[in-house]
Amino acid sequence: MIAQTANSTASEFSQINPDICIVNYYTNFGKLGLHQDKDESESNLTKGLPFISISIGDTAEFMFGDTRDKDQATKINLESGDVLILGGESRLLFHGVSHVETNTAPSWLKEEMGIRPGRINLTFRQY
Ligand SMILES: O=C(O)CCC(=O)C(=O)O
Numbered sequence: 001m002i003a004q005t006a007n008s009t010a011s012e013f014s015q016i017n018p019d020i021c022i023v024n025y026y027t028n029f030g031k032l033g034l035h036q037d038k039d040e041s042e043s044n045l046t047k048g049l050p051f052i053s054i055s056i057g058d059t060a061e062f063m064f065g066d067t068r069d070k071d072q073a074t075k076i077n078l079e080s081g082d083v084l085i086l087g088g089e090s091r092l093l094f095h096g097v098s099h100v101e102t103n104t105a106p107s108w109l110k111e112e113m114g115i116r117p118g119r120i121n122l123t124f125r126q127y
């Protein structure tokens with residue numbers, strides 16, 4: 001498994017010109033099973049072009065690993081404002097969301113932006 005965290009910079013991955021943005025909204029009961037993202041073109045997947053994920057709202061437990069087995073997956077928290085990049089050799093890692101933690105969003109999102117409870121995730125990709 002290739003998983004680089006805080007020390008990695010976006011410049012280590014090939015640049016993308018995103019032409020797709022997928023928006024997922026999770027209620028506090030929301031989950032997403034372990035899967036690989038491989039709907040993009042074969043050539044861009046082969047190049048390992050990254051996708052870029054931005055989390056907004058409540059914190060999610062995000063899992064990733066080499067297989068679809070959630071017991072073996074590594075779990076990290078993705079908080080509001082976190083950016084996750086899966087690219088290069090990590091591009092086809094299995095990943096998913098095991099749960100969303102109720103009432104963990106920054107209070108200003110609710111108070112000033114009127115955002116509803118739960119989590120929004122945006123992923124930017126290049127087909
Ligand atoms: O919500 C997330 O952090 C992951 C979303 C995801 O894996 C997807 O949209 O394919």
Ligand SMILES: [Fe+2]
Pocket residue numbers: 035036037095
């Ligand atoms: Fe995904």
